[in-house]
Amino acid sequence: ETGVTQSPTHLIKTRGQQVTLRCSSQSGHNTVSWYQQALGQGPQFIFQYYREEENGRGNFPPRFSGLQFPNYSSELNVNALELDDSALYLCASSLPGLADTDTQYFGPGTRLTVL
Amino acid sequence: GENVEQHPSTLSVQEGDSAVIKCTYSDSASNYFPWYKQELGKRPQLIIDIRSNVGEKKDQRIAVTLNKTAKHFSLHITETQPEDSAVYFCAALSGGYQKVTFGTGTKLQVIP
Numbered sequence: 001e002t003g004v005t006q007s008p009t010h011l012i013k014t015r016g017q018q019v020t021l022r023c024s025s026q027s028g029h030n031t032v033s034w035y036q037q038a039l040g041q042g043p044q045f046i047f048q049y050y051r052e053e054e055n056g057r058g059n060f061p062p063r064f065s066g067l068q069f070p071n072y073s074s075e076l077n078v079n080a081l082e083l084d085d086s087a088l089y090l091c092a093s094s095l096p097g098l099a100d101t102d103t104q105y106f107g108p109g110t111r112l113t114v115l
Numbered sequence: 116g117e118n119v120e121q122h123p124s125t126l127s128v129q130e131g132d133s134a135v136i137k138c139t140y141s142d143s144a145s146n147y148f149p150w151y152k153q154e155l156g157k158r159p160q161l162i163i164d165i166r167s168n169v170g171e172k173k174d175q176r177i178a179v180t181l182n183k184t185a186k187h188f189s190l191h192i193t194e195t196q197p198e199d200s201a202v203y204f205c206a207a208l209s210g211g212y213q214k215v216t217f218g219t220g221t222k223l224q225v226i227p
Contacts, residue, residue: 042217106158
């Protein structure tokens with residue numbers, strides 16, 4: 001196991017609702033990246049947080065937002081849920097800046113179903 | 116932005132045979148190329164990675180090669196076993212931040 005944890009494991013919401021997903025990074029890692037993985041596809045980069053600041057964003061609308069806390073844990077918030085938001089949401093932690101430590105390690109994911 | 120293409124999308128091999136998965140990338144600034152194995156319903160797990168200053172890396176039955184000039188890298192699994200059956204993703208890391216772009220995945224089936 002990687003030491004990266006996510007909660008909840010599964011979540012069911014209805015269209016228009018809001019959801020918050022949580023991620024605890026591996027000890028010592030100061031960077032968290034979030035990915036959306038639709039069924040049968042590869043993970044798609046949503047955004048990354050480094051030392052509590054957003055440090056890059058993929059092609060996702062503003063209703064996808066996030067936070068990183070002083071202990072480097074992180075939240076992903078999605079507003080106005082749509083059916084297409086149904087997916088596995090993965091977070092990955094890393095420690096960039098040093099050789100051989102920028103590998104991203106994934107958490108188990110949160111399976112979000114939007115009805 | 117970076118674009119990673121992966122082939123084949125599905126691959127069936129007999130137990131004991133070798134499997135090869137190929138990926139190409141578009142951003143010449145990419146410098147780190149991890150490979151992940153994902154079993155059904157589970158997280159992607161890093162199985163091997165290679166950096167741009169190395170042409171080949173091996174770890175037991177798994178090896179990865181990188182051709183920076185041609186912008187392609189490949190995963191080689193020898194002596195395949197049924198437990199190797201999973202979806203494999205290649206990826207490339209580029210940019211000032213750590214955006215990892217994934218390939219579309221290869222579903223590997225090892226037939227006993």
